[in-house]
Amino acid sequence: MNTSLFGTAILGSMLIVALPPGDVQARGAFKVLHHFAGGSSDGAGPFGGVAPAGGGSFYVATDGGGSSNRGTLSLLHKNGTIQILHTFTGALDGQNADGTPLVDSDGSVDGTTQFGGKSGCGTTYQYVPSSGTYQQLHAYECGEDGAFPYA
Numbered sequence: 001m002n003t004s005l006f007g008t009a010i011l012g013s014m015l016i017v018a019l020p021p022g023d024v025q026a027r028g029a030f031k032v033l034h035h036f037a038g039g040s041s042d043g044a045g046p047f048g049g050v051a052p053a054g055g056g057s058f059y060v061a062t063d064g065g066g067s068s069n070r071g072t073l074s075l076l077h078k079n080g081t082i083q084i085l086h087t088f089t090g091a092l093d094g095q096n097a098d099g100t101p102l103v104d105s106d107g108s109v110d111g112t113t114q115f116g117g118k119s120g121c122g123t124t125y126q127y128v129p130s131s132g133t134y135q136q137l138h139a140y141e142c143g144e145d146g147a148f149p150y151a
Contacts, residue, residue: 033076033078033080034076034080034081034082036062036065036082037065038064038065038069039065040066040067041084042065042066042072042074042082042084043060043061043062043064043065043066043071043072043074043082043084044062044063044064044065044069045062045063045064045065045071045098046060046061046062046063047062047063047098047099048060048061048097048098048099048100048101049100050076050100050101051100051101051102051103051109052103053075053103053129055078056077056078057075057076057077057078058075058076059073059074059075059076059085059101059103059109060073060074060075060076060082060101061073061074061097061098061099061100061101061111062074062097063096063097063098064096066084066087066088067087068087068088068089068090068095070087070088070089070090070095070096070116071087071088071094071095071096071097071098071113072084072085072086072087072088072097073085073086073088073097073101073109073111073125073127073134085109085127085129085132085134086125086127086134088113088116089116090115090116091116092116092117092118092123092136092139093113093116093117093123093125093134093136094112094113094114094115094116094117094122094123094125094136094139095113095114095115095116096113096114096115096116097111097112097113097114097125098112098113098114098150099111099112099149099150099151100151107128107129107130108126108127108128108129109126109127109128109129110124110125110126110127110137111124111125111127112124112125112149112150112151113125113149114148114149114150115148117136117139117140118139118141119139119140119141119142120142121139121140121141121142121146121147121148122139122140122146122147122148122149123136123137123138123139123140123149124136124137124138124140124149125137
């Protein structure tokens, strides 16, 4: 291991942690936009990050929640309200969307589910906001194409 690189990483971490409270307040406080409660009208377990959706909103994929309790792709509005775009069923469309969604240059939202699909080994999906359509791009077969994506 390169010890100078390790030392730089440690120093960088200490600088971030050691910022005086006044500097944090000057940049603005954090605000909780939404508490994911699960159930049929909300997601649960947003393990990945968020993707910008424009207008101060974000796309969020969740591990659970939704009408099947197998995860959701949701739109989190800047006012804290949530709109479920797709509820994963655990069948062919997948389940447990644990990763951060990605927004393509054409505005479509891509992501993965860790389980579900034809072989139960996960899927890659795409949601097109302009038409409100969801489609599976790939169902992993637990073979050469991989299995259980968590991205």
